[in-house]
Amino acid sequence: MAKRDYYETLGVSKGASADEIKKGYRTKAKELHPDRNADNPEAEAQFKEANEAYEVLKDAEKKAAYDRYGHAAFDGGMGGGPRPGGGQQGDFASAFSDVFDDLFGDFMGGGGGGRGGARQRAARGSDLRYNLRVSLEDAFAGLQKTISVPTSVTCDSCSGTGAEGGAEPVNCPTCSGMGKVRAQQGFFTVERTCPTCNGLGQIISNPCKVCSGAGRTQKERSLSVNIPAGVETGTRIRLAGEGEAGMRGGPTGDLYIFIEVEEHTLFQRESQHLFCRVPVSMSDAALGGDIEVPTIDGGRSRVKIPEGSQSGRQMRLRNKGMPALRGGGSGDMFIELAVETPVNLTSRQKEILREFDKLSEDNNPESSSFFSSVKNFWDSMKS
Structure with missing residues (x-):
């Protein structure tokens, strides 16, 4: 049976460059590798055929002889090329190692410069x-x-x-200064860190x-x-x-x-802004007044509490927050009021509060609005 043209075997044109030939071989090697074609009995033979073709075309002298004489250039010993059928495992290892670094160099730590550098x-x-x-x-x-x-x-x-x-270090005799050694495993050439120099490429005798x-x-x-x-x-x-x-x-x-x-015990930070929760008495919240609050720089600021303030109300102190990391001004500080309910009341205090409660039915708009909504809700559920 006549042998296929080497260029056709690799899927490249006769005028293909060395890079195109290598690319064609890489594609065929991946496509035809026996490990990927366990159910195709012809894959191994085609794989060896691609290897044989690349072994010739990658070499400038062998390629020139093949371009001139075809397969006859190697049938009678001309050029010293591979035997027909590509049965030499060493020839495949030589051919495949040329593209080994391109395929696996990044994983071996060589970064594409494994063989030569x-x-x-x-x-x-x-x-x-x-x-x-x-x-x-x-x-x-x-x-x-x-x-x-x-x-x-x-x-x-x-x-x-x-x-x-x-004293100067000397090249490692095991890897000849490469920092890695290669071993043949079937069709593959496996590269490992040199065990003698631990990949440094040199050893120190003293x-x-x-x-x-x-x-x-x-x-x-x-x-x-x-x-x-x-x-x-x-x-x-x-x-x-x-x-x-x-x-x-x-x-x-x-x-x-x-x-x-x-x-921090007093301030909570959110990006460039600071928050400080300040408790105020019921009377201060109802009547209004002034309070003194701390600032992060160790200073003090007076804040006016409006009459009728509720818990959760916030007041802003501009530019009293944290500075921007690379310039650009400062954040703000927010004072949040927490209206405090008095505890441990005396009898007289309780009496005054009960009297105050009777007189303040119209002074709690939020409570009035809420319980009015509750009454409407219950009425709607009954109907």
């Missing part, structure tokens, strides 16, 4: 998180605070190289006695942090380069300060 020798240090609790007053005014952060710092003994006496070759040591550092006015719970402050030191001289990570603002 050497792995980064020095690893970046980890970012660190520090949770910082501040009072509402500090969040209002801002502050400079010193914190202690346990972290990894560059080893002073070896200056971060990890080697004793300033590690530093202080840091044991890591290039960094554990230490508690004191840092001064500027907390700007207006921060709230969830605000994140980044300190670049103040995180964990990198492995073997790698760049330092960052430190992130996460702010949590404590609850």
Whole structure:
């Protein structure tokens, strides 16, 4: 049976570029792989045929010979191409490994540069998180605070190289400096982190006695942090380069300060606004008057209570709230009245209240309106 044209096998034209040939092979490899075609007995043969075609067309010299002589270029040993039928498993591994990184590179940590490029020798240090609790007053005014952060710092003994006496690391003999090794498993080439160098690509024959070759040591550092006015719970402050030191001289990570603002005994915060619940007596609510309320900056403000005020009534003090985090003015403060019912009354006080109640039938419009509605409701239910 005549062999199919290699270009036709990969579904590309004769003038296809190297990228188009690779793309065509990738498509066919996915489509025809035996693991995806368990119910198709011809899939394996077609899969090997696609592999054979790609093995020739990916190589510029073999491709030129094929374009000139066709399959005859390899039937008599010309060009040293694959045997008919593509039965050599090693040929498939070679062909498939060219597209392995494109298909799976992101999952293997290679980022598309797995085969050719050497792995980064020095690893970046980890970012660190520090949770910082501040009072509402500090969040209002801002502050400079010193914190202690346990972290990894560059080893002073070896200056971060990890080697004793300033010796230079050498390429790992297991992975030849790649940081990863490959193993053949059936049709697939599987890539793993090198067990000898743990993916660094280099080893240290004489590690530093202080840091044991890591290039960094554990230490508690004191840092001064500027907390700007207006921060709230969830605000994140980044300190670049103040995180964990990198492995073997790698760049330092960052430190992130996460702010949590404590609850306050007097004020409740909603974004830039503050709310303060102020109890007032029945007589003050009925007759009106002035009260003195605190403000978050430690000051005092006088607020006028209108006659006949009810519980829940709010009064606004403009610009007495929290400042905006990055400028733009301040929020407001809201005073919410809570009319307080007196307790532990004396006999005389009770007597006065009963007398007052008899005289105030027309002074409770909300009660009158409510009970009138209740009466209408009951009447409608009866009818």
